Amino acid sequence: MGKEAALALVNNAALLISLAVIYSALYIRFKKEKLLLQKIISGLLLGVIALAVMMNSWELSPGVVFDTRSVVLSLTGLYFGFIPSIITVIMTSAIRILMGGSGAAVGVSVIICSATTGLLWRYRRRKVLHQMTLVELYLFGIVVHLIMLFCMFFLPDDPRKAFFSITAVPVMLVYPIATALTGWAMSNKEAQLKGEEAAHELALARKRLAAIVEASPVPIISLDMGYNVTEWNQAAEKVFGWKRSEVIGKPLPIVPEEDIKTHKDLTEKTLSGDYQKGTLLIRERKDGSKVVVRLHNATIFNEEGKPEGILGILEDVTIQQEAERALKESEMRFRELYTNMNIGVAIYKVGENDEVVFLDMNPAGCRITEVSRDAIVGRRVEEVFPGIMEIGLYDIIIQVYKSGLSQRLPLKKYKDNRIAFWTDNYVYRHGKDEIVVIFEDVTQREKTLEELERRVKERTAELETANKELESFVYSVSHDLRAPLRAIKGFAQIISERYSGALPPEAGRYFNYIISAGENMSALIQNLLDYSRLGRAALNIERVSLAQAVDKALDTLASKVKEERGKVTVEGTLHFVEADAALLNRILVNLIENALTYHVPERPPEINISSMREDGYVFLTVKDNGIGIDRKFYKKIFEIFQRLHSAEDYPGTGIGLAIVRKCVDLMGGEIFLESTPGEGSAFSIKLKEALNK
Incomplete structure (x- = not known):
């Protein structure tokens, strides 16, 4: 190569x-x-x-x-x-x-x-x-x-x-x-x-874990093998009250003295692998108060896989536990009320095709309807109570189910081949598909009301008959007394005038007493006749001018006003009312005449007449400067034959204000009195205001 x-x-x-x-x-x-x-x-x-x-x-x-x-x-x-x-x-x-x-x-x-x-x-x-x-x-x-x-x-x-x-x-x-x-x-x-990279990632992971632990909203605490605190985050400080610097390296301070043994047992179980998942414990705060926590813990292992401590997450559930306890108590109270109440409660479920099926009924409902709960649960309502359609309750249930708006089915008589009773029904929706019907058996109440109505009608008829007989009697007596009374008064006047010279002075004085008494008796009989006639004739309610009514009354009493040296003033504008003109005239005559009569002798009577509108009504007021009336006699003076003074002091029959009161009642009005003894009185008549035509 x-x-x-x-x-x-x-x-x-x-x-x-x-x-x-x-x-x-x-x-x-x-x-x-x-x-x-x-x-x-x-x-x-x-x-x-x-x-x-x-x-x-x-x-x-x-x-x-x-x-x-x-x-x-x-x-x-x-x-x-x-x-x-x-x-x-x-x-x-x-x-x-x-x-x-x-x-x-x-x-x-x-x-x-x-x-x-x-x-x-x-x-x-x-x-x-x-x-x-x-x-x-x-x-x-x-x-x-x-x-x-x-x-x-x-x-x-x-x-x-x-x-x-x-x-x-x-x-x-x-x-x-x-x-x-x-x-x-x-x-x-x-x-x-x-x-x-692994070491760098591990360091980052540790930083992230430390940040997560510190920012955690729940307390996170770790212990070493000697059960001393090695980690204590901000949430632990907030929940338990101790600062981190106060607990690091020291035994866990939150365990109550009576729970120390239980705490050690839990710790040993955790080290053996039996971790706590949601265990509820009672722990202490720094101020001595108790806190309920839910514990989740696990063993911390070192790099060699050996245990080196325990990590615990403690969720503060004090408020939640209190809420759950209150909820249980509320549910218990509701269940007791539901079970023991005397009013029936039926719970239905509305399904497909508007099918209404029983879910439950309380004991009172079962007693009222004579059924057992087991016999009706799961069955359609019309099977158990066929008359529900006739009284309209079925339609109400469907309407409430669809609209969610509660309704009341007024008093109805339920009837089928098995039972019959009167009932009031209140229907509302619970949840999406449950309907609650609250009903009450008012059969006995209705029977009682019927009996009371019958008795009231009978008693009313008896009273009406008695009143008519009494009025007839008063009318007859009053009418029959007038003739002999006229004879007595007439003969007494004749004797007094023709034989005044032949009679001793004392006899003449007695004849004058007879004549005066006859006049008073005649006035009393006339007032009785007037009182008994009130209400006999049909009322003629029409639009009446108060100004004209006052003028007519003053014309009637013109001589009386002059005789008493009285002064009558009309203040402001007098309005129109819906009234019977004759009854209104009688009211004004009696009130003005009383004001002219009951005054301080050395003080001439002054009368002020006014009217005021308020909420569709007119208040007609007759005010005087007379002797006044004590508050304790306000009701008494409107009763017949009631007088507060002797005839020698002030003349009268004690029927005038009774007539006024009866006239006001007949026209559907009200009468009010304000008075100060020694200063005067103010009578106010409330009548409906007449609209302009």
């Missing part, structure tokens, strides 16, 4: 070493960068190396050259992948074609086969290249160069014979070894860099 061939092998070996340097310096270091650009650059550099190898070739015969391109291209396919291999193949193939000669085609085939073998081997290894042994790499070199020897069979006869006689043996001896050594250098470098 000679000195020239040996020099070519040395040059090619040097280039192979430079290939390993480029692999470790460029390809691996920049593996995380822009991958495509990196592969293109790697392919170009590898192509340059391969060209350098080819430029330092040994010419076996004219047109047949000998170099280590097979080593370069196979290792390129194995370690650099598809894109760099394609670039290197294109560059080397182009150069080999330009070099020409009888071995050009075979040279190109060697290039393609070497790169393809490297790619196929890479695919079989699944890119775990740093784990390749020296033996595997040597075997890889043998396979590559056996394929190269196969390609040499396609050389012309003379170059083929020369190759197999001179070059085949050195190639198979040197090139697999060169391939193995170069690949071994690359694998060791990749393994070293993989280790560096």
Whole structure:
């Protein structure tokens, strides 16, 4: 093979070493960068190396050259992948074609086969290249160069014979070894860099884990094998109250004294592999208060796989536990209410085609409807209660189901071949497809109401009859008394006038008493007749002017006003009301007459009449400066025959205000009184306002 061939092998070996340097310096270091650009650059550099190898070739015969391109291209396919291999193949193939000669085609085939073998081997290894042994790499070199020897069979006869006689043996001896050594250098470098990357990733992972632990919203605590705290994040500080500096290196402070043994037992179980997953525990805060936590823990192992501590995640579920307890208590109260209430509750489910099926019914509902829960659950409502359609409850259930709006089915009498009862129903939707019907058996109440209504009607009829009889009696008595009373008063006046001179003075005074008493009796009988006649005649409610009604009343009392030296003023505008004109006139006459009568003797009566509109009503007020009325007599003065003063002090029959009250009641109004003894009174009549026509 000679000195020239040996020099070519040395040059090619040097280039192979430079290939390993480029692999470790460029390809691996920049593996995380822009991958495509990196592969293109790697392919170009590898192509340059391969060209350098080819430029330092040994010419076996004219047109047949000998170099280590097979080593370069196979290792390129194995370690650099598809894109760099394609670039290197294109560059080397182009150069080999330009070099020409009888071995050009075979040279190109060697290039393609070497790169393809490297790619196929890479695919079989699944890119775990740093784990390749020296033996595997040597075997890889043998396979590559056996394929190269196969390609040499396609050389012309003379170059083929020369190759197999001179070059085949050195190639198979040197090139697999060169391939193995170069690949071994690359694998060791990749393994070293993989280790560096793993260490770097581990450091980053530890930083990330520390950041996650610190930012965690739940307490994370770790203990060493002596049960002293080694980690205490911010959430632990917030939940339990101790600062990190107060607990690191010290025993866990959150375990209550009575739970220390239980805590050690849990820790030993965890170290033995029995991890706690959601165990509820009671722990203490720094201020002594209790906190409920849900514990998740696990053993921490060192690099040798031996336990070196315990990691615990403690979720604060105090509020959640309180809420769950309150919910359970609420559910228990609801269940007790549901079970023990006297009102029926039926729960239905509405399915396809508006089919209403029983889900449940409380004991009261079963008692009212005379069914058992087991006998109705799962059955259609119309099967159990066929009369539900007739009372309209089925339609209400469907309407509530579709609209979600609660409804009430007013009092209905349910009836079928089995039961009959009166019931009120309230229907609302619970969830998407459940309907709740609350119903009450009001049969007894309805019977009681019916009986009460019957009795009220009977009593009302009796009272009406009694009132009519009483009114007739009063009318008859009053009417029948007028004739003898007129006779008494008339004869007494005749005797007093004709025989005044013949009678002693005392007898004349007695006759005057008889005459005065007869006049008072006559007035009383007239008032009784007036009172008994009220309500007998039909009311004539019409639009009445208060101004005209007041003028008419003042005309009637003109002489009385003059006699008492009274002063009557009308304040503002008097409005129109809906009233019976005759009854309104009687009200005004009685009120004004009372104001003229009940005044302080040394103070002439002053009367003010006004009206005010409010919310569709008119308040007619008659105010005076008379003797006034004490508040305790407000109700008494409107009763018949009730007087607060003697006839000697103030004349009257005690019927006037009773007549006023009855007239107001007949017209659907109200009467109010405000009075101050010694200063005067104000009577207000509330009547409906008459609209303009």
